[in-house]
């Protein structure tokens with residue numbers, strides 16, 4: 001054992017698997033990709049038909065802002081997303097909690113949710129147009145339904161995962177049913193519900209664009225469709241950038257809420 | 267307020283867990299329950315606290331809970347069962363809020379139980395910041411806050427290291443000496459049983475039956491770590507249990 005020549009430090013193998021906050025890395029990835037595209041298009045290595053110059057896209061964006069058209073398209077889109085997903089998510093959380101708490105609700109609704117989940121919701125748009133009208137109603141309904149199912153699934157999964165011993169504890173101290181739900185089940189399910197929201201809102205954005213492409217005068221989706229049919233790649237990409245920014249903003253907003261609400265976990 | 271168990275039998279489906287349990291739990295005494303693993307100790311405690319109903323037999327409450335008692339039968343769990351998202355204070359207020367206690371009165375109770383469990387400085391800490399021993403003291407403080415008539419403790423110290431366990435046993439003894447409480451204390455640790463129990467109920471292996479009730483007469487405050495008479499009693503308990511424990515161990519392998 002005391003072989004001195006063979007003395008060496010024990011190899012460290014405990015690294016990784018512990019996500020830490022490295023926010024700047026995300027920006028670097030974006031910056032590098034955009035810089036590569038810019039260099040490629042400037043040098044002619046990438047032809048103008050393959051990809052527009054990022055600087056031209058930026059210029060289009062600035063024009064859009066100056067002409068006020070940015071808001072003409074962005075405001076209706078944001079409203080649709082906010083209203084539709086607020087409906088879908090709030091009802092989804094309620095139904096998910098009910099499924100988590102009551103066996104009969106679970107037995108009745110889980111198969112139904114499983115049946116609705118895989119339907120491409122956009123296929124139902126004509127139906128919604130008949131039910132809720134060609135205007136905003138059908139778009140709200142589409143986004144609401146699209147965010148509803150993933151929220152339900154994430155929520156009842158999260159409720160199932162709440163530590164049973166904590167619920168037993170609540171019962172043993174004689175807490176009312178309502179208190180147990182409000183003070184033990186909901187906070188315990190919050191991490192799972194919030195990570196479900198990320199998926200729900202991303203689906204919401206996809207459906208928003210799809211709905212606007214199929215029938216809207218204004219909105220990011222309508223703008224992209226119009227640019228696409230004219231093969232105006234700069235404007236197409238300007239629209240895509242709007243969507244990406246929307247996605248990043250939504251994801252960051254959830255991150256902020258998570259850090260607030262889940263401070264006890266870190 | 268005494269608790270009386272009469273002719274308790276309990277099975278899960280066809281699986282018999284407890285048989286013919288008759289036991290009195292007198293006010294102001296600590297009853298320890300020991301027995302081989304899987305003999306139904308935790309089940310018995312859940313039956314006493316009304317978290318489960320016995321297949322046959324009754325758990326009786328003799329007399330009323332003393333005035334001011336908010337939750338007559340109060341548990342202390344092996345894994346503490348603290349809400350990780352609430353501070354020490356918040357965990358205690360959780361069990362008081364439902365009784366309509368608010369404001370200054372709430373704060374007064376919280377301050378009192380935190381002082382009694384020496385946690386005053388940690389009122390605003392989150393459970394993840396506390397050591398195991400402190401977490402269990404928070405759970406004890408929470409139990410004291412509802413002024414229980416009977417405390418039901420399921421291996422409250424077995425998740426802790428042996429030094430912390432000694433310290434917490436001293437804490438429990440001094441709490442009891444100041445204001446005697448009634449407790450049913452389940453443990454597999456015979457040293458804990460002879461330190462804390464006024465009487466020790468020895469259960470047989472599953473289906474759990476009462477084999478013997480051993481009285482320990484020495485006053486709690488005079489018992490010390492390593493007392494020879496306590497050790498003699500501990501050895502006596504172990505002799506009672508050894509064969510049962512061995513048989514229980516072999517049985518689990520065949521399940």
Ligand SMILES: Nc1ncnc2c1ncn2[C@@H]1O[C@H](COP(=O)(O)OP(=O)(O)OP(=O)(O)O)[C@@H](O)[C@H]1O
Nearest residue numbers: 278283301302303304305306307308309310454472
């Ligand atoms: N809810 C349940 N359903 C079915 N069987 C159960 C249930 N709870 C406990 N049991 C069984 O009853 C028996 C007694 O369990 P219990 O937890 O009361 O034992 P214990 O004496 O506390 O054991 P330990 O010393 O390991 O804590 C075990 O064999 C267990 O598998």
Ligand SMILES: [Mg+2]
Nearest residue numbers: 307308309420
């Ligand atoms: Mg047990």
